[in-house]
Amino acid sequence: MAGLALQGVVKQFGAQTILHGIDLAVEDGEFVVLVGPSGCGKSTLLRIIAGLEATSGGQILIGEEDVTRLQPGDRGIAMVFQSYALYPHMTVRKNLSFGLENLSLDKQVIDAKVAEAARMLAIEPLLDRHPKQLSGGQRQRVAIGRAIVRDPKIFLFDEPLSNLDAALRVQTRGEISRLHKRLGATMIYVTHDQIEAMTMADRIAVLNGGRLEQFGAPLELFEFPANKFVAGFIGSPQMNFYEGSVRAVEAEKVSVHVEGFGLVSVPVDGSTGNLGDKVTLGIRPNHFHLRPQGYDGHSVVRFRANYAESVGTETYVYGTIDGNDTATVVHLPDHVPVAENDVIEFGIEPACLHLFHGESGQSFARRRSDGSVIAPRKK
Numbered sequence: 251m252a253g254l255a256l257q258g259v260v261k262q263f264g265a266q267t268i269l270h271g272i273d274l275a276v277e278d279g280e281f282v283v284l285v286g287p288s289g290c291g292k293s294t295l296l297r298i299i300a301g302l303e304a305t306s307g308g309q310i311l312i313g314e315e316d317v318t319r320l321q322p323g324d325r326g327i328a329m330v331f332q333s334y335a336l337y338p339h340m341t342v343r344k345n346l347s348f349g350l351e352n353l354s355l356d357k358q359v360i361d362a363k364v365a366e367a368a369r370m371l372a373i374e375p376l377l378d379r380h381p382k383q384l385s386g387g388q389r390q391r392v393a394i395g396r397a398i399v400r401d402p403k404i405f406l407f408d409e410p411l412s413n414l415d416a417a418l419r420v421q422t423r424g425e426i427s428r429l430h431k432r433l434g435a436t437m438i439y440v441t442h443d444q445i446e447a448m449t450m451a452d453r454i455a456v457l458n459g460g461r462l463e464q465f466g467a468p469l470e471l472f473e474f475p476a477n478k479f480v481a482g483f484i485g486s487p488q489m490n491f492y493e494g495s496v497r498a499v500e501a502e503k504v505s506v507h508v509e510g511f512g513l514v515s516v517p518v519d520g521s522t523g524n525l526g527d528k529v530t531l532g533i534r535p536n537h538f539h540l541r542p543q544g545y546d547g548h549s550v551v552r553f554r555a556n557y558a559e560s561v562g563t564e565t566y567v568y569g570t571i572d573g574n575d576t577a578t579v580v581h582l583p584d585h586v587p588v589a590e591n592d593v594i595e596f597g598i599e600p601a602c603l604h605l606f607h608g609e610s611g612q613s614f615a616r617r618r619s620d621g622s623v624i625a626p627r628k629k
Contacts (some may be wrong), residue, residue, distance in 0.1 A: 252313035253278040254404040260307035269460045281430050281437045283447040286457035292440045300329050328397035329406040333391045336381040343377040367395040387418040407439040478611035489532045489581045496527040512572030516603045519615035528608030535581035537602035541595040549598035558588035
């Protein structure tokens with residue numbers, strides 16, 4: 251196994267730049283997920299790592315070796331595609347062994363590798379079947395098995411679960427996570443599904459327009475997003491945003507005025523704001539708290555419901571804050587009956603708020619529970 255380092259990776263198609271100098275260091279044995287909206291460059295970046303696309307600039311290192319100009323077969327990687335890419339006329343056993351046979355390995359070695367991969371993925375009873383006799387989940391396990399038998403330095407996954415139904419997605423992502431722990435392998439995984447990203451990754455790289463916006467642990471991105479884009483992309487439903495302006499700056503907090511909220515005090519590093527600055531206040535849907543009797547929190551808002559969606563274990567309510575016409579989503583645990591035009595009072599805890607510069611979108615430096623400052627990443 252080996253780590254991966256991308257140093258200033260650029261990709262251009264004619265005059266169009268797809269990747270703008272990506273720097274990324276993946277540790278040996280780490281599971282890293284690339285996420286971002288369609289067209290952000292995540293699949294292109296994966297194909298560049300695999301050698302299926304040439305770089306327009308920068309370097310790719312696997313372990314200590316510069317593989318930037320090496321052919322795909324010489325890089326020590328194995329890739330699992332979205333479309334299984336199994337040979338339909340071959341049995342599962344043959345699909346697993348075919349690549350190894352082309353390397354002229356000893357038959358006993360090949361048989362041992364195939365048997366071990368089949369055992370890991372619980373596909374031993376399927377070895378003599380053809381792909382058309384398999385379910386989607388079984389085909390995906392075979393595709394993963396074909397990667398395992400090659401004993402690669404790095405596994406690459408390009409949206410491998412997108413063709414599966416919801417139940418199979420949950421099952422298969424659990425299998426991939428367990429496989430990662432068992433192998434201790436370095437894995438790079440592309441997905442548009444942030445649930446996959448949040449539950450599987452050691453670290454997540456968020457791309458936008460061919461640029462790396464933030465790279466960190468899932469909860470770090472959720473709790474301390476570097477900018478408004480990451481804050482809105484990570485989390486479902488996404489964070490609510492409200493425009494406001496700075497009214498007071500102190501050493502450890504900034505007071506902002508937001509229509510419908512009044513004056514809100516946000517605990518941040520005050521040196522990052524100036525009086526009169528335009529800012530954006532961010533609140534996640536689950537950080538609206540039903541106002542208990544005698545609540546003396548710093549902020550209370552009146553929320554007017556338009557409609558609600560209950561899934562039994564939780565309720566999502568859509569509406570607006572009185573005095574502010576910005577569409578707002580509120581998440582409530584458990585089933586809560588809410589009717590159109592119901593008015594609900596919510597308390598807002600300052601420590602749960604996020605604040606972003608109005609022009610750059612960069613996050614104000616926030617404080618952890620121990621008081622340490624999380625500075626926004628500099629562009």
